[in-house]
Amino acid sequence: MTVFEKAMVTLLKHEGEYSNDTRDNGGETYRGVSRRWYPKWGGWGIIDRYDDKTQLSEDEALSRMVNDFYYTYYWVKIRADAIDDKFVAQMLFNFAVNVGKRKAIQKAQRILGTKVDGVVGPQTVNALNSVNADTFVYHYLLEIIDFYMVIGKDQPHFLRGWLNRAMSCFYQYENEKR
Secondary structure, X not given: OOHHHHHHHHHHHHHOOEEOOOOOOOOOEEOOEEOOOOOOOOHHHHHHOOOOHHHHHHOHXXXXXXXXXXXXXXXXXXXXXHOOOHHXXXXXXHHHHHHOHHHHHHHHHHHHOOOOOOOOOHHHHHHHHHOOHHHHHHHHHHHXXXXXXXXXXXXXXXXXXXXXXXXXXXHHHHHHHO
């Protein structure tokens, strides 16, 4: 299993299947892909053909489209393959999907002491590859939790799920490093 494939397994545990919760700022989503933010994603054409949304997970073409989407729009954009510590890459990926690439990278850059521009350039990659992974993971987790607490004021019904997501990533890191 590649690092990206492993990251996708973790991500999809948190993103779930089809949802159209009116309380969700992302609106209609499938496996975390928001129609509001990505209305031109090709998967919507497939999803719209299904009357019974519970059967979407059986559509192999749709599953490939989800993987391709996340690889292209997130994994590559955050330059995850250039990050030496594969768990750090997976963690950045997971939170880039959940809080947005720019915010996720800015939070990492603040911890790293690099230019905070939300872009993963050579300076950010070098800093990520030079930092103590334990220290980074702990500080990054706190940044993410703080962010969830702030946005949780407007969407309190999602706060527990977001905090569970953060802690599950932390526990996964703790278990894998042993």
